[in-house]
Amino acid sequence: MSDCRADDHRAGVVDAQGQRPALDLIELLFFAYRDFVGDADRRLAADGFGRAHHRVLHFVSRNPGMTVAGLLDLLRITKQSLNRVLKELLEKDYVAQREGEADRRQRLLYVTDAGAALVHELAVLQSARINRALDGCAPGARIHVVDFLEAMVDWPAPEGRRAVTREKR
Amino acid sequence: MSDCRADDHRAGVVDAQGQRPALDLIELLFFAYRDFVGDADRRLAADGFGRAHHRVLHFVSRNPGMTVAGLLDLLRITKQSLNRVLKELLEKDYVAQREGEADRRQRLLYVTDAGAALVHELAVLQSARINRALDGCAPGARIHVVDFLEAMVDWPAPEGRRAVTREKR
DNA sequence: CCATTACGTCAGTTCTATTGACATATCCCA
DNA sequence: TGGGATATGTCAATAGAACTGACGTAATGG
Numbered sequence: 001m002s003d004c005r006a007d008d009h010r011a012g013v014v015d016a017q018g019q020r021p022a023l024d025l026i027e028l029l030f031f032a033y034r035d036f037v038g039d040a041d042r043r044l045a046a047d048g049f050g051r052a053h054h055r056v057l058h059f060v061s062r063n064p065g066m067t068v069a070g071l072l073d074l075l076r077i078t079k080q081s082l083n084r085v086l087k088e089l090l091e092k093d094y095v096a097q098r099e100g101e102a103d104r105r106q107r108l109l110y111v112t113d114a115g116a117a118l119v120h121e122l123a124v125l126q127s128a129r130i131n132r133a134l135d136g137c138a139p140g141a142r143i144h145v146v147d148f149l150e151a152m153v154d155w156p157a158p159e160g161r162r163a164v165t166r167e168k169r
Numbered sequence: 170m171s172d173c174r175a176d177d178h179r180a181g182v183v184d185a186q187g188q189r190p191a192l193d194l195i196e197l198l199f200f201a202y203r204d205f206v207g208d209a210d211r212r213l214a215a216d217g218f219g220r221a222h223h224r225v226l227h228f229v230s231r232n233p234g235m236t237v238a239g240l241l242d243l244l245r246i247t248k249q250s251l252n253r254v255l256k257e258l259l260e261k262d263y264v265a266q267r268e269g270e271a272d273r274r275q276r277l278l279y280v281t282d283a284g285a286a287l288v289h290e291l292a293v294l295q296s297a298r299i300n301r302a303l304d305g306c307a308p309g310a311r312i313h314v315v316d317f318l319e320a321m322v323d324w325p326a327p328e329g330r331r332a333v334t335r336e337k338r
Numbered sequence: 339c340c341a342t343t344a345c346g347t348c349a350g351t352t353c354t355a356t357t358g359a360c361a362t363a364t365c366c367c368a
Numbered sequence: 369t370g371g372g373a374t375a376t377g378t379c380a381a382t383a384g385a386a387c388t389g390a391c392g393t394a395a396t397g398g
Contacts, residue, residue, distance in 0.1 A: 021292035022299040024315065027194065030224065032321035033202045034245070050384055055199065062192065068345065076203070081386050085348070104393045105344040123190035130191040135321035136311060144306060144313035146193065149301035152201035219353055237376060250355050252377065274364045295375040343396070349389090356383070365374070 039125045047092075047118065052085045054122060057111060060095055061119045064106045067100070073156070093119060216261075216287065221254045224297070225234060229264055230288045234277045238271070248260045263287060309315060 029157055040054050044049040060066060067088070072079055086109075094115035100106030111119060134142050173284070209223050229235060229253055241248055255278075258264040262285035269275030279286060303311050 009261060011369085021289070022296040024310075025299050025318070026227070026292065026295050027231075028315065028318040028322070029202060029205060032318040033198060035323045036198060038320055038323075052385060056196070062196075071344090074218055077385085078387065079345075080347080084385085087346090096325040100344095103344080103396070107345070120190070123192060123195065126195050129189040129227040129321060130194050136320040137316045143315045144310040146197065147306045148302055148314045149194070149201040150309055151305045152205055152298060153197070153206075154204045156202055221354060239375090246354085247356065248376075249357085249378080254354085256377090269375090272375080273367070276376070339398100341396100342396090343394100344386100345393085346393105347390100347392080350387100352385100352387070354384085354386100357381085359379085362376085364376100365372105365389080367372090368370095 035127060035131060039129055040122045043122060043125060049088070050085075052081075053089055053094075054119075056089060056169055057115055057119045058122075058140060060109045061111045062114060063099075066112050067106045069106075071109065089115070117161070126164060179180075185275070205295060205298060209291045210297055212291060212294060218257070219252070219254075221300045222258055223257060223288075225254055226253070226263060226284055226288045227291075229278045230285060233279050234267075237275060238275075240278065242299045 037051060044050060044054055055075055056071065059071060063070070066081070068079070071086075076084070086095065090097065092114075093112050095159060096110050096112050097107040099112065100108055122141060134145075137145075170246050177223060177313060210220060213223055224244055227243065228240060232239070237248070237251070241251060242254075244251070255264065259266065261283075262281050265281050266276040267279065269277055303314075306314075
Protein backbone atom coordinates (compact mmCIF):
# COMPACT_ATOMS: atom_id res chain seq x y z
CA MET A 1 0.00 0.00 0.00
CA SER A 2 1.40 3.41 -0.89
CA ASP A 3 0.79 4.79 2.52
CA CYS A 4 1.91 8.37 2.04
CA ARG A 5 3.33 8.90 5.47
CA ALA A 6 4.32 12.38 6.42
CA ASP A 7 7.96 11.43 6.23
CA ASP A 8 7.53 11.44 2.50
CA HIS A 9 6.91 15.16 2.70
CA ARG A 10 9.68 16.19 5.03
CA ALA A 11 12.49 15.85 2.59
CA GLY A 12 13.31 19.35 1.43
CA VAL A 13 12.86 18.74 -2.26
CA VAL A 14 13.10 22.03 -4.05
CA ASP A 15 12.46 22.13 -7.74
CA ALA A 16 14.21 24.89 -9.56
CA GLN A 17 11.66 26.60 -11.76
CA GLY A 18 13.05 30.08 -11.69
CA GLN A 19 11.64 31.22 -8.36
CA ARG A 20 13.00 28.44 -6.15
CA PRO A 21 9.64 27.47 -4.66
CA ALA A 22 10.15 26.97 -0.93
CA LEU A 23 7.90 23.93 -0.92
CA ASP A 24 9.26 22.53 2.30
CA LEU A 25 8.60 25.76 4.17
CA ILE A 26 5.14 26.05 2.65
CA GLU A 27 4.21 22.63 3.99
CA LEU A 28 5.97 23.16 7.26
CA LEU A 29 4.03 26.33 7.95
CA PHE A 30 0.80 24.45 7.36
CA PHE A 31 1.68 21.56 9.66
CA ALA A 32 3.22 23.73 12.34
CA TYR A 33 0.35 26.18 12.48
CA ARG A 34 -2.25 23.43 12.49
CA ASP A 35 -0.71 21.65 15.44
CA PHE A 36 0.04 24.93 17.18
CA VAL A 37 -3.58 26.11 17.15
CA GLY A 38 -4.81 22.58 17.81
CA ASP A 39 -3.52 22.77 21.39
CA ALA A 40 -5.66 25.82 22.10
CA ASP A 41 -8.65 24.59 20.10
CA ARG A 42 -9.12 21.57 22.32
CA ARG A 43 -9.01 23.64 25.49
CA LEU A 44 -11.34 26.30 24.06
CA ALA A 45 -13.93 23.72 23.05
CA ALA A 46 -14.32 22.79 26.71
CA ASP A 47 -15.68 26.30 27.35
CA GLY A 48 -17.76 26.40 24.18
CA PHE A 49 -15.37 28.80 22.52
CA GLY A 50 -13.51 28.74 19.23
CA ARG A 51 -10.35 30.10 17.74
CA ALA A 52 -11.89 33.51 17.19
CA HIS A 53 -12.63 33.87 20.89
CA HIS A 54 -9.02 33.12 21.67
CA ARG A 55 -7.76 35.89 19.44
CA VAL A 56 -10.03 38.46 21.01
CA LEU A 57 -9.14 37.30 24.48
CA HIS A 58 -5.45 37.33 23.66
CA PHE A 59 -5.26 40.80 22.21
CA VAL A 60 -7.56 42.37 24.77
CA SER A 61 -5.43 40.79 27.46
CA ARG A 62 -2.30 42.20 25.88
CA ASN A 63 -3.86 45.63 25.35
CA PRO A 64 -6.15 46.39 28.25
CA GLY A 65 -8.53 49.19 27.41
CA MET A 66 -8.24 48.82 23.68
CA THR A 67 -11.23 49.88 21.62
CA VAL A 68 -13.44 47.79 19.39
CA ALA A 69 -12.08 49.64 16.38
CA GLY A 70 -8.55 48.85 17.48
CA LEU A 71 -9.42 45.20 17.69
CA LEU A 72 -10.99 45.22 14.25
CA ASP A 73 -7.86 46.81 12.82
CA LEU A 74 -5.62 44.29 14.48
CA LEU A 75 -7.60 41.18 13.53
CA ARG A 76 -8.62 42.53 10.13
CA ILE A 77 -12.14 41.21 10.33
CA THR A 78 -15.47 42.96 10.02
CA LYS A 79 -17.40 44.23 12.98
CA GLN A 80 -20.16 41.75 12.18
CA SER A 81 -17.68 38.91 12.55
CA LEU A 82 -16.34 40.31 15.77
CA ASN A 83 -19.80 40.96 17.13
CA ARG A 84 -20.85 37.37 17.64
CA VAL A 85 -17.60 36.42 19.28
CA LEU A 86 -17.32 39.49 21.48
CA LYS A 87 -20.95 39.21 22.56
CA GLU A 88 -20.39 35.66 23.75
CA LEU A 89 -17.26 36.66 25.65
CA LEU A 90 -19.18 39.49 27.31
CA GLU A 91 -22.17 37.31 28.18
CA LYS A 92 -19.99 34.63 29.69
CA ASP A 93 -17.98 37.26 31.57
CA TYR A 94 -14.59 36.66 30.08
CA VAL A 95 -14.39 40.22 28.77
CA ALA A 96 -15.80 43.46 30.18
CA GLN A 97 -16.51 46.81 28.56
CA ARG A 98 -16.16 50.30 30.01
CA GLU A 99 -17.28 53.53 28.51
CA GLY A 100 -14.41 55.66 27.23
CA GLU A 101 -13.68 58.67 29.42
CA ALA A 102 -12.48 61.06 26.77
CA ASP A 103 -14.89 59.65 24.16
CA ARG A 104 -18.02 58.11 25.57
CA ARG A 105 -18.87 56.39 22.29
CA GLN A 106 -15.96 54.04 22.77
CA ARG A 107 -16.23 50.74 24.60
CA LEU A 108 -12.89 50.03 26.17
CA LEU A 109 -12.21 46.32 26.46
CA TYR A 110 -10.70 44.44 29.37
CA VAL A 111 -10.43 40.79 30.28
CA THR A 112 -12.07 39.71 33.53
CA ASP A 113 -10.35 37.43 36.01
CA ALA A 114 -11.93 34.46 34.29
CA GLY A 115 -10.71 35.77 30.95
CA ALA A 116 -7.22 36.31 32.26
CA ALA A 117 -7.18 32.80 33.67
CA LEU A 118 -8.25 31.26 30.39
CA VAL A 119 -5.87 33.31 28.32
CA HIS A 120 -3.04 32.33 30.61
CA GLU A 121 -3.94 28.68 30.41
CA LEU A 122 -3.91 28.88 26.63
CA ALA A 123 -0.61 30.75 26.63
CA VAL A 124 0.93 28.06 28.79
CA LEU A 125 -0.27 25.38 26.39
CA GLN A 126 1.05 27.12 23.31
CA SER A 127 4.24 28.31 24.94
CA ALA A 128 4.97 24.76 26.01
CA ARG A 129 5.00 23.69 22.39
CA ILE A 130 7.07 26.68 21.33
CA ASN A 131 9.61 26.30 24.10
CA ARG A 132 9.84 22.57 23.55
CA ALA A 133 10.51 23.25 19.87
CA LEU A 134 13.12 25.89 20.64
CA ASP A 135 14.84 23.56 23.09
CA GLY A 136 15.41 21.16 20.23
CA CYS A 137 17.05 23.86 18.13
CA ALA A 138 20.43 25.52 18.16
CA PRO A 139 20.94 28.09 20.94
CA GLY A 140 20.45 31.20 18.82
CA ALA A 141 17.46 29.86 16.93
CA ARG A 142 14.81 31.96 18.63
CA ILE A 143 16.15 35.21 17.28
CA HIS A 144 16.20 33.88 13.74
CA VAL A 145 12.68 32.53 14.07
CA VAL A 146 11.36 35.85 15.38
CA ASP A 147 13.17 37.75 12.62
CA PHE A 148 11.73 35.46 10.00
CA LEU A 149 8.17 35.60 11.27
CA GLU A 150 8.27 39.37 11.60
CA ALA A 151 9.50 39.63 8.05
CA MET A 152 6.61 37.43 6.90
CA VAL A 153 4.01 39.88 8.18
CA ASP A 154 2.45 42.74 6.25
CA TRP A 155 2.76 45.30 9.00
CA PRO A 156 0.42 48.19 8.63
CA ALA A 157 1.99 51.47 7.70
CA PRO A 158 2.87 53.33 10.91
CA GLU A 159 0.46 56.03 9.80
CA GLY A 160 -2.56 56.06 7.56
CA ARG A 161 -3.77 52.54 8.19
CA ARG A 162 -6.98 53.80 9.75
CA ALA A 163 -7.51 56.19 6.89
CA VAL A 164 -7.13 53.46 4.30
CA THR A 165 -9.44 51.01 5.98
CA ARG A 166 -11.93 53.50 7.30
CA GLU A 167 -14.68 52.05 5.15
CA LYS A 168 -16.00 48.52 5.47
CA ARG A 169 -14.84 48.11 9.01
CA MET B 170 -7.31 58.16 20.53
CA SER B 171 -5.72 54.94 21.73
CA ASP B 172 -5.30 53.57 18.29
CA CYS B 173 -3.78 50.20 19.05
CA ARG B 174 -1.47 49.99 16.12
CA ALA B 175 0.28 46.73 15.53
CA ASP B 176 3.53 48.27 16.66
CA ASP B 177 2.16 48.09 20.15
CA HIS B 178 2.21 44.35 19.88
CA ARG B 179 5.62 43.81 18.39
CA ALA B 180 7.64 44.53 21.46
CA GLY B 181 8.64 41.18 22.87
CA VAL B 182 7.12 41.62 26.27
CA VAL B 183 7.38 38.38 28.14
CA ASP B 184 5.78 38.12 31.52
CA ALA B 185 7.37 35.63 33.85
CA GLN B 186 4.59 33.49 35.29
CA GLY B 187 6.47 30.28 35.74
CA GLN B 188 6.22 28.97 32.19
CA ARG B 189 7.65 31.98 30.34
CA PRO B 190 4.73 32.44 27.95
CA ALA B 191 6.15 33.08 24.51
CA LEU B 192 3.55 35.74 23.83
CA ASP B 193 5.48 37.42 21.07
CA LEU B 194 5.87 34.17 19.16
CA ILE B 195 2.21 33.30 19.69
CA GLU B 196 1.14 36.56 18.08
CA LEU B 197 3.79 36.39 15.42
CA LEU B 198 2.62 32.97 14.30
CA PHE B 199 -0.91 34.31 13.96
CA PHE B 200 0.11 37.36 11.93
CA ALA B 201 2.64 35.52 9.80
CA TYR B 202 0.31 32.65 8.95
CA ARG B 203 -2.58 34.96 8.17
CA ASP B 204 -0.59 37.01 5.71
CA PHE B 205 1.10 33.92 4.31
CA VAL B 206 -2.15 32.20 3.39
CA GLY B 207 -3.69 35.50 2.33
CA ASP B 208 -1.49 35.58 -0.76
CA ALA B 209 -2.85 32.25 -1.95
CA ASP B 210 -6.42 32.94 -0.86
CA ARG B 211 -6.74 35.89 -3.19
CA ARG B 212 -5.45 33.93 -6.16
CA LEU B 213 -7.63 30.91 -5.36
CA ALA B 214 -10.77 33.03 -5.14
CA ALA B 215 -10.30 33.94 -8.79
CA ASP B 216 -10.87 30.29 -9.71
CA GLY B 217 -13.68 29.80 -7.21
CA PHE B 218 -11.48 27.76 -4.92
CA GLY B 219 -10.63 28.06 -1.25
CA ARG B 220 -7.82 27.17 1.06
CA ALA B 221 -8.90 23.56 1.24
CA HIS B 222 -8.54 23.16 -2.50
CA HIS B 223 -5.02 24.50 -2.30
CA ARG B 224 -4.01 21.91 0.26
CA VAL B 225 -5.33 19.06 -1.81
CA LEU B 226 -3.71 20.40 -4.93
CA HIS B 227 -0.43 20.95 -3.14
CA PHE B 228 -0.10 17.52 -1.60
CA VAL B 229 -1.33 15.65 -4.65
CA SER B 230 1.16 17.60 -6.69
CA ARG B 231 3.94 16.68 -4.27
CA ASN B 232 2.83 13.03 -4.10
CA PRO B 233 1.58 11.96 -7.49
CA GLY B 234 -0.46 8.80 -7.24
CA MET B 235 -1.26 9.16 -3.57
CA THR B 236 -4.50 7.61 -2.38
CA VAL B 237 -7.55 9.27 -0.91
CA ALA B 238 -6.77 7.62 2.42
CA GLY B 239 -3.24 8.99 2.31
CA LEU B 240 -4.60 12.46 1.74
CA LEU B 241 -7.02 12.12 4.64
CA ASP B 242 -4.19 11.04 6.90
CA LEU B 243 -2.01 13.92 5.84
CA LEU B 244 -4.64 16.63 6.12
CA ARG B 245 -6.33 15.07 9.14
CA ILE B 246 -9.82 15.83 7.97
CA THR B 247 -12.81 13.56 7.43
CA LYS B 248 -13.60 12.03 4.08
CA GLN B 249 -16.83 14.03 4.00
CA SER B 250 -14.83 17.24 4.21
CA LEU B 251 -12.44 16.11 1.55
CA ASN B 252 -15.23 14.90 -0.69
CA ARG B 253 -16.71 18.27 -1.60
CA VAL B 254 -13.31 19.79 -2.27
CA LEU B 255 -11.94 16.86 -4.22
CA LYS B 256 -15.12 16.57 -6.26
CA GLU B 257 -14.83 20.18 -7.33
CA LEU B 258 -11.19 19.74 -8.28
CA LEU B 259 -12.10 16.67 -10.33
CA GLU B 260 -15.04 18.37 -12.04
CA LYS B 261 -12.98 21.39 -12.97
CA ASP B 262 -10.14 19.14 -14.14
CA TYR B 263 -7.43 20.24 -11.80
CA VAL B 264 -7.05 16.74 -10.40
CA ALA B 265 -7.49 13.33 -12.05
CA GLN B 266 -8.08 9.88 -10.57
CA ARG B 267 -6.79 6.53 -11.75
CA GLU B 268 -7.75 3.12 -10.49
CA GLY B 269 -5.05 1.47 -8.42
CA GLU B 270 -3.27 -1.37 -10.21
CA ALA B 271 -2.50 -3.54 -7.24
CA ASP B 272 -5.72 -2.60 -5.44
CA ARG B 273 -8.56 -1.60 -7.71
CA ARG B 274 -10.52 -0.04 -4.86
CA GLN B 275 -8.01 2.74 -4.62
CA ARG B 276 -8.29 5.99 -6.55
CA LEU B 277 -4.80 7.25 -7.19
CA LEU B 278 -4.67 11.03 -7.41
CA TYR B 279 -2.74 13.16 -9.86
CA VAL B 280 -2.79 16.83 -10.75
CA THR B 281 -3.62 17.68 -14.35
CA ASP B 282 -1.69 20.26 -16.34
CA ALA B 283 -4.13 22.92 -15.18
CA GLY B 284 -3.68 21.77 -11.61
CA ALA B 285 0.09 21.81 -11.90
CA ALA B 286 -0.04 25.31 -13.34
CA LEU B 287 -2.21 26.62 -10.52
CA VAL B 288 -0.18 24.92 -7.84
CA HIS B 289 2.96 26.38 -9.30
CA GLU B 290 1.48 29.84 -9.44
CA LEU B 291 0.52 29.58 -5.78
CA ALA B 292 3.93 28.25 -4.83
CA VAL B 293 5.57 31.19 -6.57
CA LEU B 294 3.37 33.60 -4.64
CA GLN B 295 4.06 32.04 -1.29
CA SER B 296 7.71 31.40 -1.98
CA ALA B 297 8.13 35.03 -2.89
CA ARG B 298 7.02 36.03 0.58
CA ILE B 299 9.17 33.37 2.21
CA ASN B 300 12.27 34.20 0.23
CA ARG B 301 11.75 37.91 0.75
CA ALA B 302 11.51 37.29 4.48
CA LEU B 303 14.61 35.10 4.50
CA ASP B 304 16.53 37.72 2.54
CA GLY B 305 15.95 40.13 5.40
CA CYS B 306 17.34 37.65 7.93
CA ALA B 307 20.81 36.56 8.86
CA PRO B 308 22.45 34.17 6.35
CA GLY B 309 21.89 30.97 8.34
CA ALA B 310 18.34 31.79 9.34
CA ARG B 311 16.60 29.33 7.03
CA ILE B 312 18.04 26.30 8.76
CA HIS B 313 16.93 27.54 12.14
CA VAL B 314 13.45 28.33 10.87
CA VAL B 315 13.09 24.89 9.31
CA ASP B 316 14.36 23.23 12.49
CA PHE B 317 11.93 25.20 14.58
CA LEU B 318 8.90 24.53 12.41
CA GLU B 319 9.68 20.84 12.17
CA ALA B 320 9.92 20.69 15.94
CA MET B 321 6.53 22.39 16.23
CA VAL B 322 4.80 19.59 14.34
CA ASP B 323 3.23 16.48 15.85
CA TRP B 324 4.67 14.08 13.35
CA PRO B 325 2.80 10.82 13.15
CA ALA B 326 4.54 7.79 14.52
CA PRO B 327 6.53 6.18 11.71
CA GLU B 328 4.38 3.10 12.20
CA GLY B 329 0.92 2.56 13.51
CA ARG B 330 -0.58 5.87 12.52
CA ARG B 331 -3.06 4.19 10.19
CA ALA B 332 -3.97 1.73 12.89
CA VAL B 333 -4.71 4.48 15.39
CA THR B 334 -6.82 6.56 13.07
CA ARG B 335 -8.47 3.73 11.23
CA GLU B 336 -11.89 4.71 12.56
CA LYS B 337 -13.60 8.02 11.86
CA ARG B 338 -11.71 8.70 8.71
C1' DC C 339 -26.94 72.23 13.77
C1' DC C 340 -25.28 68.53 11.41
C1' DA C 341 -21.92 65.49 9.32
C1' DT C 342 -18.86 62.11 11.01
C1' DT C 343 -17.50 58.58 14.04
C1' DA C 344 -18.04 54.43 17.26
C1' DC C 345 -20.66 50.87 18.07
C1' DG C 346 -24.40 47.46 17.61
C1' DT C 347 -27.52 44.51 15.01
C1' DC C 348 -30.62 42.08 11.53
C1' DA C 349 -30.54 39.22 7.47
C1' DG C 350 -28.50 36.39 4.15
C1' DT C 351 -24.45 33.87 2.24
C1' DT C 352 -19.97 31.27 1.79
C1' DC C 353 -16.44 28.08 3.09
C1' DT C 354 -14.56 24.55 5.88
C1' DA C 355 -15.16 21.13 8.87
C1' DT C 356 -17.90 18.01 11.83
C1' DT C 357 -20.92 13.54 13.17
C1' DG C 358 -23.74 9.81 11.74
C1' DA C 359 -25.63 6.67 8.59
C1' DC C 360 -25.41 3.99 4.37
C1' DA C 361 -24.04 2.07 -0.23
C1' DT C 362 -20.76 -0.16 -3.39
C1' DA C 363 -16.89 -2.41 -4.95
C1' DT C 364 -12.89 -4.90 -3.97
C1' DC C 365 -9.67 -7.57 -1.28
C1' DC C 366 -8.21 -11.33 1.30
C1' DC C 367 -8.34 -14.92 4.59
C1' DA C 368 -10.35 -18.92 6.94
C1' DT D 369 -16.19 -19.98 -1.70
C1' DG D 370 -18.15 -16.91 1.66
C1' DG D 371 -17.98 -13.26 4.54
C1' DG D 372 -15.62 -9.68 7.12
C1' DA D 373 -12.55 -5.83 6.50
C1' DT D 374 -11.04 -2.08 3.55
C1' DA D 375 -11.35 1.96 0.13
C1' DT D 376 -14.21 5.05 -1.54
C1' DG D 377 -18.40 7.80 -2.26
C1' DT D 378 -22.61 10.11 -0.67
C1' DC D 379 -26.85 12.03 1.88
C1' DA D 380 -28.26 14.88 5.70
C1' DA D 381 -27.74 17.88 9.46
C1' DT D 382 -24.85 20.98 12.18
C1' DA D 383 -21.23 24.28 13.66
C1' DG D 384 -17.72 27.93 13.41
C1' DA D 385 -15.91 31.82 11.25
C1' DA D 386 -15.89 34.75 7.93
C1' DC D 387 -18.35 37.92 4.45
C1' DT D 388 -21.71 41.83 2.23
C1' DG D 389 -25.33 45.04 2.77
C1' DA D 390 -28.41 47.77 5.25
C1' DC D 391 -29.93 50.24 9.34
C1' DG D 392 -30.19 52.34 13.99
C1' DT D 393 -28.34 54.95 17.99
C1' DA D 394 -25.56 57.77 20.51
C1' DA D 395 -21.77 60.91 21.03
C1' DT D 396 -18.34 64.05 19.02
C1' DG D 397 -16.86 68.17 17.16
C1' DG D 398 -16.47 71.78 13.74
